Amino acid sequence: MKQHYVMPVGVDDFRRVRERYYYVDKTDFIRKLIDGHAQVTLITRPRRFGKTLAMSMLYYFFSSKDAETNRVLFEGTGIEQAGERYMEEQGTRPVIFLSLKDIKQSRYTGMVQMIGSAMQDLYYEFSYLMEGDALPPHEKKYFQSVLDRTASEVDLQLSLKKLTIFLSRYHKKPVLVLIDEYDAPIQSAWDHGYYGEAIDFVRNYLSAVLKSNPNLDFAVLTGVLRIAKESIFSSLNNLKVASVAGGGFEEVMGFNQAEIEQMAADFNVPEKYKEIKAWYDGYNFSGKAIFNPWSVVSYFDHDCLPEPYWVNTSGNTILGQLLRKAEPEQVRDLYALLNGGSVRAQLVEGAIYTDIGKSSRALYSMMLNTGYLTVAETPRSYAGARTAMRIPNMEIRLLFQEEIISRLAEAGSDENMLVTITEALLEGRAEDFAASLEKFLRFAVSFYDTANKESFYHGLMLGMLAALVPAFEVLSNRESGYGRFDIAILPKEKETAGALLEFKVAEKEEVLPERAQEALAQIEENAYLTEFENRGVSEVWQYGIAFCGKKCHIEAKS
Numbered sequence: 001m002k003q004h005y006v007m008p009v010g011v012d013d014f015r016r017v018r019e020r021y022y023y024v025d026k027t028d029f030i031r032k033l034i035d036g037h038a039q040v041t042l043i044t045r046p047r048r049f050g051k052t053l054a055m056s057m058l059y060y061f062f063s064s065k066d067a068e069t070n071r072v073l074f075e076g077t078g079i080e081q082a083g084e085r086y087m088e089e090q091g092t093r094p095v096i097f098l099s100l101k102d103i104k105q106s107r108y109t110g111m112v113q114m115i116g117s118a119m120q121d122l123y124y125e126f127s128y129l130m131e132g133d134a135l136p137p138h139e140k141k142y143f144q145s146v147l148d149r150t151a152s153e154v155d156l157q158l159s160l161k162k163l164t165i166f167l168s169r170y171h172k173k174p175v176l177v178l179i180d181e182y183d184a185p186i187q188s189a190w191d192h193g194y195y196g197e198a199i200d201f202v203r204n205y206l207s208a209v210l211k212s213n214p215n216l217d218f219a220v221l222t223g224v225l226r227i228a229k230e231s232i233f234s235s236l237n238n239l240k241v242a243s244v245a246g247g248g249f250e251e252v253m254g255f256n257q258a259e260i261e262q263m264a265a266d267f268n269v270p271e272k273y274k275e276i277k278a279w280y281d282g283y284n285f286s287g288k289a290i291f292n293p294w295s296v297v298s299y300f301d302h303d304c305l306p307e308p309y310w311v312n313t314s315g316n317t318i319l320g321q322l323l324r325k326a327e328p329e330q331v332r333d334l335y336a337l338l339n340g341g342s343v344r345a346q347l348v349e350g351a352i353y354t355d356i357g358k359s360s361r362a363l364y365s366m367m368l369n370t371g372y373l374t375v376a377e378t379p380r381s382y383a384g385a386r387t388a389m390r391i392p393n394m395e396i397r398l399l400f401q402e403e404i405i406s407r408l409a410e411a412g413s414d415e416n417m418l419v420t421i422t423e424a425l426l427e428g429r430a431e432d433f434a435a436s437l438e439k440f441l442r443f444a445v446s447f448y449d450t451a452n453k454e455s456f457y458h459g460l461m462l463g464m465l466a467a468l469v470p471a472f473e474v475l476s477n478r479e480s481g482y483g484r485f486d487i488a489i490l491p492k493e494k495e496t497a498g499a500l501l502e503f504k505v506a507e508k509e510e511v512l513p514e515r516a517q518e519a520l521a522q523i524e525e526n527a528y529l530t531e532f533e534n535r536g537v538s539e540v541w542q543y544g545i546a547f548c549g550k551k552c553h554i555e556a557k558s
Contacts, residue, residue, distance in 0.1 A: 014059070022263075044223055045254070047371070050294075051223075051253055063094075067092075099181060103185040111198060115156060142155065146159050153201075165215050181223055245286070280310075292395070295395060338401065372391070373390065422465065425543070428497070454547075475488045485500055486501055486503045509548050512547075515553070
């Protein structure tokens with residue numbers, strides 16, 4: 001009889017997953033920590049990549065609370081099979097497990113209040129410390145102030161460290177500290193305009209417990225970014241960072257190929273592997289191919305329906321903000337990514353939000369860390385080396401399309417205008433295409449206030465055509481015939497018409513028709529249609545497009 005599996009969509013408590021849901025064994029993470037760990041380990045991964053579940057697993061394994069009950073959760077897992085030396089570590093430590101992932105407030109005061117509430121819950125969990133003489137009167141008073149939510153802001157910043165002092169003294173053992181999504185309050189602060197205040201608070205809050213604290217056994221933190229420039233971690237001497245670009249722990253979060261193949265077999269759909277790979281694979285963590293766990297779990301939960309599950313969850317505002325803060329040249333490169341290309345940049349491990357508009361390195365590093373790009377090749381190790389990055393999969397490609405359309409809408413356009421332009425283009429209605437495009441240019445050129453450069457118009461057109469993918473393949477600057485065409489729109493179905501666009505920039509409006517004719521003639525002279533012929537596409541609309549500021553002229557033929 002076929003076993004019925006239930007996927008743990010949105011469930012990040014290890015006990016619940018083990019008792020009720022399909023589980024992919026990630027207990028090798030525990031073995032790696034036991035074999036050797038830094039005083040503080042920071043693991044950065046994109047949001048919804050299994051960070052909270054992994055931290056919950058560490059809590060249930062190491063915590064001395066309910067140790068015997070929790071031991072059964074690890075029966076039959078990899079850590080049990082690794083040997084008794086490892087299982088001897090189970091249930092041996094006082095553990096503080098704190099998640100900051102839900103601290104997303106629109107004001108600084110709200111953030112402080114939410115952290116106060118989180119500390120109240122944490123102190124309540126250890127309220128047995130108030131019994132007897134474990135704490136002297138002044139420490140009981142402090143403990144009670146956290147429980148009563150009357151602690152000052154300064155006392156709140158010290159509350160995590162003080163809890164390690166209290167627990168270490170009571171248990172006569174140093175404390176394991178697990179902090180999940182440490183940077184969630186910082187991202188929210190950036191979204192809502194109180195970034196500086198949030199950084200100051202979080203720096204004091206975390207450095208107090210992590211730096212020179214004899215009551216700390218070791219700490220594991222997860223987050224999306226390593227916030228380095230603001231010195232949250234810069235003063236820590238024994239810090240190990242495992243990022244998406246390197247540092248180890250590659251497979252402790254997310255699924256690898258073998259796990260996906262086993263999952264497909266367990267659900268009796270081995271033929272779906274290629275589809276899962278196209279939609280949700282593509283992440284490269286230190287050379288290991290990793291699938292997005294949230295999307296894969298949701299895919300199986302929805303009877304193997306491929307949809308952009310990860311991008312439909314909350315928290316996608318960051319890509320929109322990254323694109324809005326990017327310079328036009330950067331945006332052109334991001335559009336080109338839609339066509340399967342890559343961008344190269346020197347990675348900035350400690351890139352911060354305020355650097356995005358100042359540096360391409362920061363922009364692309366941020367997009368890599370947040371899961372919108374992935375490493376396209378093994379990063380080079382020498383100083384100043386640039387790393388190639390690409391869009392990882394179909395799911396993220398669709399998100400890029402949506403955000404690019406949204407960005408163009410800010411220029412005064414709307415989705416209907418873009419549909420009108422692309423429909424006229426693909427149907428060979430050159431006059432309608434020209435009229436709609438010029439209407440769009442009146443807004444876009446003013447909005448971007450950019451120079452009259454062909455690269456700008458090229459990037460703008462790529463962005464407008466983003467919505468055609470995946471029904472069409474949009475190629476840019478590709479060799480064909482005797483040269484490189486500007487943009488080709490190749491249909492996936494041979495019976496559908498394609499289009500080829502060649503651009504020119506005119507110095508003045510009077511020569512727009514002449515430049516458009518030159519562009520159109522260039523298509524035939526350089527045999528740019530060779531790419532279409534090789535693919536068996538017989539009907540191709542050819543456009544020579546000349547731009548001058550907010551004006552354009554289009555010459556066309558089929």
